[in-house]
Amino acid sequence: MLESILWIVLMGFFVGQIARRLKAPALAGMILVGLMLGPQVSQVIAPSVLESADDLRTIAVMVILMKAGLGLDRDKLDQQGNVALRLGFLPATFEAITVALVSMWLFQFNFATGLLLGCIIGAESPAVIVPGMLRLKSLGWGVKKGIPDAILTGSALSDVLLLLVFSLLLTFLAQGTMQGVTIGALTFTRLQLLPFQIIIQIGLGMLVGWLTAKGLVAVLRKQNWTQNTVQDSLVSAGIALLVVVLAKHLPIFSGYLAVMAAGFFVTTLDAPLSRRLRQGFDSLWTIAQIFLFVLLGANIQLDVLENQFLPGLLLLAIGTLGGRMCGWYLATLGSNWNWKEKLFLLPGNSAKATVQAAIGAIPLAQGIAGGETILAIAVLSILVTAPLGAWAIPTFAPRLLEQGEVDPTKVVVERQIKILAAIDDSPLSKKVLAKAAELARRGDAEVIVLHVDRAENPQIIGQLQIQAQTVLADIRHKFITDTGAVAEAILATAQQSEIDELVIGKRGGFGQFLVGSVSQAVLEASTIPVVIVE
The missing domain is CATH 1.20.1530.20 (Na+/H+ antiporter like fold)
Structure with a gap:
């Protein structure tokens, strides 16, 4: 049997x-x-x-x-x-x-x-x-x-x-x-x-x-x-x-x-x-x-x-x-x-x-x-x-048949969730990755890690890749890099990859606004939910 x-x-x-x-x-x-x-x-x-x-x-x-x-x-x-x-x-x-x-x-x-x-x-x-x-x-x-x-x-x-x-x-x-x-x-x-x-x-x-x-x-x-x-x-x-x-x-x-x-x-x-x-x-x-x-x-x-x-x-x-x-x-x-x-x-x-x-x-x-x-x-x-x-x-x-609005209270809607974690070379990047991992584990989501580096420093990129691999070891993820204006690169990646949620770190000190200049720009322009990590 x-x-x-x-x-x-x-x-x-x-x-x-x-x-x-x-x-x-x-x-x-x-x-x-x-x-x-x-x-x-x-x-x-x-x-x-x-x-x-x-x-x-x-x-x-x-x-x-x-x-x-x-x-x-x-x-x-x-x-x-x-x-x-x-x-x-x-x-x-x-x-x-x-x-x-x-x-x-x-x-x-x-x-x-x-x-x-x-x-x-x-x-x-x-x-x-x-x-x-x-x-x-x-x-x-x-x-x-x-x-x-x-x-x-x-x-x-x-x-x-x-x-x-x-x-x-x-x-x-x-x-x-x-x-x-x-x-x-x-x-x-x-x-x-x-x-x-x-x-x-x-x-x-x-x-x-x-x-x-x-x-x-x-x-x-x-x-x-x-x-x-x-x-x-x-x-x-x-x-x-x-x-x-x-x-x-x-x-x-x-x-x-x-x-x-x-x-x-x-x-x-x-x-x-x-x-x-x-x-x-x-x-x-x-x-x-x-x-x-x-x-x-x-x-x-x-x-x-x-x-x-x-x-x-x-x-x-x-x-x-x-x-x-x-x-x-x-x-x-x-x-x-x-x-x-x-x-x-x-x-x-x-x-x-x-x-x-x-x-x-x-x-x-x-x-x-x-x-x-x-x-x-x-x-x-x-x-x-x-x-x-x-x-x-x-x-x-x-x-x-005519396609109408799906009622998620009556059926299970199967959809792969994607989270974008935007990181830099600051100590805050590990907290951003940890928050993205926490969100991903709740719904078995995929994480895309984005680092925008105008100088394209191989040493920094290598360190961030190792850090992402360590924090996201049990999460489906990929690491990508981009150049240019940081806020614009983050928003463009989110749109192209059909991201559902974006995680970004807060930068700046006492004399700045509620959030840093990059995170503030992303928050104002984003059409998807943004999680800001302090």
């Missing part, structure tokens, strides 16, 4: 980065690694790890849904709530029905079996959609109208709907009948109870999410059981995973929806805590996504695709371009979305992966007629739509 984990982590990471450098989604490289390491090719991954794939996949999906909830914007959901609700039901419903009808023609399924396939194919992948939408939010694409938030919420709701219908159809096809349920003097069929089950699943999921959020705030903030972000994240992940496991034993509420709701309510109840958790779950997702997509690739059965490849592609195309697009049109009808934003739903709301991997093989395992074909189409949907969706979301967002 240990060797398998090493192969998964190291090859998954590096091949994913190779794919990224080739302008392909990282998950495509990870899925490829899974195929190569899995039982289809080299059989490197131990059977015990493959047997644990469902549990590991559950952990990874929990992490990404918690990330999604922590990134939701309540104001944008209030603005787009009606669209989000319709996105949760209409596209999935239309695609599932379209797939059912087309499969009756292509594979001679009956309608119930076709609809079972439609429920599998129609489910959207949180592992692809959630990172994609959060990435758009961190860059500002579509945030003005809350488009990423609407897609995130709709995706979670649609999976609740389709999984409920899937379980209902599975019972019917396995038993040959939908047994009725008697409540008092009335008897209802499972189909008649389905709307009530959906409402109960969503309602109780939201309630459990709210209670979970209240518990997290009480434990992590009010009772102060934790001391740092790592502990906050581990406790939150453990409690969220407990909610998912509890939902499996008590399937009266949606565990995944509860986790996403918990993240959303934490943001509402305690924004500082949600910021810490966003950072922690970003780190957890870094490793969780490797296991998710590598094991996804390892569980793909390529041999089942041989006879169903072309019909499967046709089915996916008709289901997406026909059924799902009708649902998108009705979901956004009457909204403030323009035609480009509506068109973005094609790349932004079509990816399949996690749900298909989780339930695609169940019909075959339970002896449902056509189970092998269902598994083949599920596998094909992963191989085609997951890499395509991960590539298409960032590719088409700049072309179809």
